[in-house]
Amino acid sequence: MGNVSIETIMTQEPKVKPESNQLAFGTVFTDHMFTMDYTEGRGWHDPMVVPYEPITIDPAAIVFHYGQTVFEGLKAYVTEEDEVLLFRPEENMKRLNRSNERLCMPHFDEELALEGLRKLIRIDKDWIPNVAGTSLYIRPFIIATQPYLGVAPSKTYRFMIILSPVGAYYKEGINPxxxxxxxxxxxxxxxxxxxxxxxxxxxxxxxxxxxxxxxxxxxxxxxxxxxxxxxxxxxxxxxxxxxxxxxxxxxxxxxxxxxxxxxxxxxxxxxxxxxxxxxxxxxxxxxxxxxxxxxxxxxxxxxxxxxxxxxxxxxxxxxxxxxxxxxxxxxxxxxxxxxxxxxxxxxxxxxxxxxxxx
Structure with a gap:
């Protein structure tokens, strides 16, 4: 699975990037997102980087009714030498799979997900803020998409990663x-x-x-x-x-x-x-x-x-x-x-x- 190629579709309508010193938390999102789908019997398929946009999902999707969903949170940083760094992202992917296990959701290939994340960051690199204390917040998540009102694990899922430039958590210094x-x-x-x-x-x-x-x-x-x-x-x-x-x-x-x-x-x-x-x-x-x-x-x-x-x-x-x-x-x-x-x-x-x- 790690050798699967990740298709890319670039946005035709780039957004205006906010100023690095004007950022809040989790309100602005970058131009692209990573998506991958799961179908029972086929496994995970169609990993892609696509334009960030609303998703269409059936009102009967299991995620809405029985809460079959898991997520993660991590950050990317840009150095003064223009290097982009992630902090222990493999640990986030391991934990996401542990969460999957508890919620009866399918295991995914962690290296493929990391490669999808790296590709997404390469494409949206210019969104990473460079003011001290700022970073690019990364939100991987998985939702159950099968339209079914019976209480049972979904047979279909969508894995997504979205990115959000965020401001410094402590603007006035760390206060207890x-x-x-x-x-x-x-x-x-x-x-x-x-x-x-x-x-x-x-x-x-x-x-x-x-x-x-x-x-x-x-x-x-x-x-x-x-x-x-x-x-x-x-x-x-x-x-x-x-x-x-x-x-x-x-x-x-x-x-x-x-x-x-x-x-x-x-x-x-x-x-x-x-x-x-x-x-x-x-x-x-x-x-x-x-x-x-x-x-x-x-x-x-x-x-x-x-x-x-x-x-x-x-x-x-x-x-x-x-x-x-x-x-x-x-x-x-x-x-x-x-x-x-x-x-x-x-x-x-x-x-x-x-x-x-x-």
Whole structure:
């Protein structure tokens, strides 16, 4: 499958590109997209780069009724030497296939998808913004397209990749955020779809987010769905805590998404010789650590922000401040190092970068 040629159809109506310093997140899309179809009995076929345009899909398509869809998120960066870099894209494709497995969707050839992505980026290279902090956001996704109202896996699918130039996540510098510990809603439970990157997880999380924002909080800290005591994720990010010189992150348990930034942070800390442990950590333990004066830093990790420091937590109206509401030394070092590797400013001892050849 990796030897399949990818057909290209160029747009006849190029769009006006936005200024790099005027970009928001996920509102502007490039001229082209990658598409590939799946038909039961035939497999994946017709990989193409085509003009970005609306798609026509049957109103009875399974994606609309039973939510059979998975997605990914990653970024491309352009260096001062005009090189285009991707950050661990093979990990995104592996995870997309893991999500497929959970949603009863067909496995795809990861190298073919990566080649489709590289070809798409080569064509739309001029869309990559070059102002500090900006990047090209990449959204691969797969939807079930069979028109059928029976509850069963689709027999047809469409794989697509779209691109969006995005602005700097932190326009005024990294400021720690206030987080509400969620005591009513849950994001996922073990055995559910929490470890897959699927749309329903995000739709189900919006209510808690809405309630938290109305109270002045940026995000929610999710607790486990069974005992409602163990920390899982923060918003749509993985979460880390530095306690007495040791970094702790909730272990992967079937309800937590295996983040690629999470994986990178763990590997980076191990490389630096900083103790990092994946284990259960309860919200009570965290508050006890704060009372004991050993909760030193807390931060979320994810593609969009890389690192999002936590400055305040509120649990059952008990508020605690982390590191005086300031970004921690380690959080800042992780952020600087990962973004430095992503943008080509730092050495990459891990082989995380992939250069898009022209």
């Amino acid at each position: 955020v206030k987080i509400a510990v969620e005591s009513e809603f849950v994001r996922a439970v073990k055995g559910g779809t929490g470890s897959a990157k699927t749309a329903g997880n995000y739709a189900g999380a919006m209510k808690a987010q809405e309630v938290a924002e109305a109270k002045g909080y940026s995000q929610v800290l999710w607790l486990d769905g069974k005992e409602h005591k163990y920390i899982e994720e923060v918003g749509a990010m993985n979460v880390f805590f530095k306690l007495n010189g040791e970094v702790i992150t909730p272990e992967l348990n079937g309800s937590i998404l295996e983040g690629i930034t999470r994986k990178s942070v763990i590997e980076l800390l191990q490389y630096w010789g900083i103790p990092v442990i994946e284990r259960k950590i309860s919200i009570e333990e965290l508050y006890e650590a704060h009372r004991a004066g050993i909760l030193e830093e807390a931060f979320g990790t994810g593609t969009a922000a890389v690192i999002s420091p936590i400055g305040e937590l509120s649990w059952l109206d008990n508020k605690i401040t982390v590191n005086n509401g300031e970004i921690g030394t380690l959080s800042k070092k992780i952020y600087d190092t990962i973004t430095g590797i992503q943008t080509g400013k730092f050495e990459d001892p891990f082989g995380w970068r992939m250069t898009v050849e022209y």
